[in-house]
Amino acid sequence: MHTEFYASTPHGAGSKKIPLAPLAATTTSQALVPDGQPDAFYFRALEEQGIFLNKAQIEAVRHGDGPLLTLAGAGSGKTSVLVCRTGYLIAVRGISPRSILLVTFSSKAAAEMKQRIAGLPGMTPRMAGDVQARTYHSFFLLLLRRQGYDQDILSETRYQHIIVKRMLREMGLQDEYQPETLLAELSHYKMNLIDIDDVPEKTADERNIKSIFRQYEQWKKTHHKMDFDDVLLYAHQLLLRSPHLLQSLQERFVYVMNDEFQDTNRLQYELVQMIAAPQHNFMVVGDDDQTIYSFNGASHEYILDFHKLYPTARTVTLDINYRSTSSIVGLGNEVIRRNKKRKPKQLQATRSSDTMPRYYRPGDSNEEAQAVIARITEDVAQRQRSYSDFAILYRSASDSRALLEQLVLREVPFVHYGGGDVFYEQWMVKPVIDYLRLSLHRRNFEAMEGILPTLYINRDKGMEFIRQQEAVQRKKGPLAYLLFFPELKDFQKDKLRDRLAQIKTFAQMKPVDAIRDMRRTFYDAFLETSDSRKLTPHKEVLKETLDELESAAKPFASTAEFVEHVELMIRKHKEMELLRQDAEADRVTVMTIHKSKGLEFPVVFVIGVSDGMLPHSSALEQPNVRGEKAAASSAEEKAAALEEERRLAYVAITRAREELILSSPAYFRGKKAEVSQFILAPFRQASPQGTSSSAHGGRLTGSSGGSRPKDLTRGAAVPKPPVRTVSETVYAWVCTAGSCNAWSRISTPQETKVKDKACPLCHAPMRRGSKTVAVRQG
Structure with a gap:
């Protein structure tokens, strides 16, 4: 990714500039807590350990009895607040460590809190051990074990x-x-x-x-087994039927703190509420702007409605970001403020920077992947960065295919936290690959087994019959034995004959044509009627995945070359998995935005920042939970889906400490894609009526034609708004001859792949670059 391809604003942006986040005051506990105050000794001890709290953090740490909602913005030091409040309760207020319960979601977070609590001033190992800082599952499993649950x-x-x-x-x-x-x-x-x-x-x-x-x-x-869900469910059932046990927990844990409150689901919330009653010394820490796990039952409504359940609750807002530069925090503020259902807050920054977020408009995902890897390898080669400085984030599994392949081909060390199979081994992709494998090697029994469901033949029974026939007589194409399978009806045998003939043609076809032929003649219909689809979160995901498979196959001239490439990718991914076991290895981090929450990196690339990818097409179309397009979906449901996608964009942005690059492919699986409305909206001026452009999903909208609207009160035609001209950066071929001003716009993905081009006027070489042009609006 050469510097000339960077832009300071996204493609198609208006003239508005993103404000830098205000720099926070540097005042800390040193000045805010004078020596004469009764609790000054505690803050002086923290300061000796290098812990200097700001005003809001001090307020949260000092909170005594009663409910407290702590809104902790991205990078605002929430862990420090939870740990320091624990120490404050013990050292200043004299609370027994056994009376404190601190629940969080990950074992890593719980371990960090335990370690930091143990290092607090005046804390002995026994006192630290008495504080219950645990994950939900760890705490309630311990409870079940003590009550005789030994599964x-x-x-x-x-x-x-x-x-x-x-x-x-x-x-x-x-x-x-x-x-x-x-x-x-x-x-x-x-x-x-x-x-x-x-x-x-x-x-x-x-x-x-x-x-x-x-x-x-x-x-x-x-x-005699139970899974992790059972741990919470059994604990809930146990406490409901054992009021004396619940009372003993309530009497012991007088102070309850809940970390990452925005990720809490209904069962978890009810469990922690039960223990916090009746004293209600209940402190929750979370950020409604980072609620991105609604598919797991998390709801930002628990934060938004906290005061309904606890009317006397105090609210403290941690609004100073200690992680990112003011330019990154400023962009995050501008993106997330367009959500309507949120607690209002604007983060401040602690670091200024000359480096602004940068924007890139590649032709397609393949060019995007090449450019990202080129930037990383260039920085590492010049010893400006190490591989571990970089994280590449994406919205959906299929969005990462081109990127992962480039990492493998360029032999860049990486660890992939995708949470699923390699792209070519996903359940909806593998049968298609198996058809291609079978076309090349008709005795590939593993591939044979993989395609049987698409023939509506039971996998085990079908393979058992084939192997029985093979034992009697070997055949070049053992799949043909199924023509004699007694469970098949005549019409199924006719279909099978057609399929056998079709398989033979795939080896001579271009792989993309073979895949399209499969989809058109039977595979899309198979997926459409398969019962397993009813449990797929979004039907659109299946289509997108197969479209991505076509994109992957397109560059290859033969089916044999493509299948060889697929096998290489599968093998290399397994080799790269070994890097995951070495926490000290120098490697690029690749993960979904969902997986990245709570993490931070010096340099973050967010790829696929185009409408249809982020926001995901499922939110734009809003199917229901069963994957059906919701024709009757309410406006509220559509708005909620889009707001969660915007929260995802916000989480991605706020992972970056020093550099942020947002890439928005112009073409997505062969179709034109607009730059994400989330990224464009901050650069758009408010409409004349004073409403943000986000009222129209972040896009500028206009009349579609017809007569001009009338002013009903006066009967006169409303005058047309004046024509505005704004600047826009476009990618272009630029003549290198100093005496020639010729240039031409790069507008298709095909043009981005051209390596050399001669100027049509002076025939001098042209280079790929950018031009600023005037665009009429209004």
Whole structure:
């Protein structure tokens, strides 16, 4: 990514400049807590350890009894506040360490808090050990163990998948459902306190799902197991039926603190509320602007409505960002303030910088990936950065395909926290690849097994029949044995003959044409009718994934070359997985925005910042939870979906400490894509009526034609608004001859791939660069 391709504003931006976040006052506890105050000794001790709290942090630390909502903006030092308040309660107010409960979500966060509490002034190891700083699951599992619950914990997700796969096979449904989606659905019901008996069963699909849920629960009971969801559910049931046990917890834990409150789901919230009652010395710390896990049951409504449940609650806002430069914080402020359902706050910064966020408009995802990796390798080669300084964030799994391939091809060390299979091994992609594999090697039994569900043939029974026939006589194309499979009807055999003939043609076709042929003739229809789709969060995700597969195949001239490339990618990804085990390895971090929350990096690339990617197409179209497009979806639901996507953009922006690069491909899987409305909106002037352009989804809108509107009170035509001219940066070929001013716009992804071009006027070489042009608006 050469400097000439950077822009200081996104493509298509207006003339408005993003304000820098105001620099916060440097006043700390040294001046805010004079020596004469009773608790000054505690703050002096903190200062000796290098902990200097600001005014809002001091207010939260000093809070005594009663509920407290602490709005902790990104990078605002919330962990310091939780730790220091714990020490304050013990050292200043004389509270027993055994009376303090601090719950959080990750083991890493809990371990950090324990370590920092142990290092507080005046804290002995025993006192630190008496403070219960734990994850939800750790705390409530300890409670269950002490009450005699001795079930083994199903701690490995992979093992859970194996169990569910076995059940699906026994029910003959192994080709219909994905274990991960079933378990996610079951978790959703449990976290929302919906009993399995109350799960709907109106359709055959719903009855199957309910039956699988019941079998899974019965298997756990028979084998004396429980999973992580059960830990919280059993604890809730135990406390409801054991009022004396609940009372003992309430009497012991007089002060309860809840970290990352915006990620809390209903079951977690009810559990912690039960313990915090009746004293209500309940401190919650979170940021409604970073609620991005609604699919897991988290709701920013718990923060927004906290005062409804606790009318006497105080609110303290931690609004000083200690992580990012003022330019990055300023952009984050401008993006998130357009959300309507939020607690108003504007973050201040502590560091100024000459480096502003930069914007890039590549032709497509492939060019984007090449440019990102080029920038990283250039900085590392020049010893300006190490690989570990860089993080690359993306919205959805399929958005990372081109990037990951470039990392592998350029042999850049990386660790990928994608939370799923390699792109080519995803359940909706692998059958297509298996068809291509089979076209090249007709005796590839693994590929044969992979395509059987698309023929509506049970995987186990079909392969058993093929192997039985193979034992009698070997065949060049063993799949043809299925023509004699006794369970097939005549019309199915006719379909199979067509498919066998079609497979033979794939080897001679360009891979992208073979994939399109599959989709057109049978594969899209297969996915459309497959019951497993009903548990896919968004149907659009399936289409996007297959569109991305087409994009991946397009550069290859033959099916053999593409399949060889796929095998290389799968193998290299497995090799790179080993880097994940070495925390000290110098490697680029690649992850979804969801995975990045709570982390920070010196340099952050956010790729795919275009409408359809971020915000995701599912939010723009707003399907419901079952994946159906919601024709009757309310305006409120659509607004809520878009606001969560905007929170995702905000989280991505605020991960960067020093440099932020936002990349918005002009073409997304062959279709034109606009720069994300989230990034454009801050650069757009407010409309004449005084409303932000975000009222129209962040886009400038105008009349679509027809007669001019009338002023109904006067009967006269409303005059047209004056024409405005704004500057816009476009990418272009620029003549290198000093005496020639010729240039031409780069407007298609094909043009971005051209390496050399001669000036049409003077025939001198042209270089890729940018030009600022005037654009008429109004």
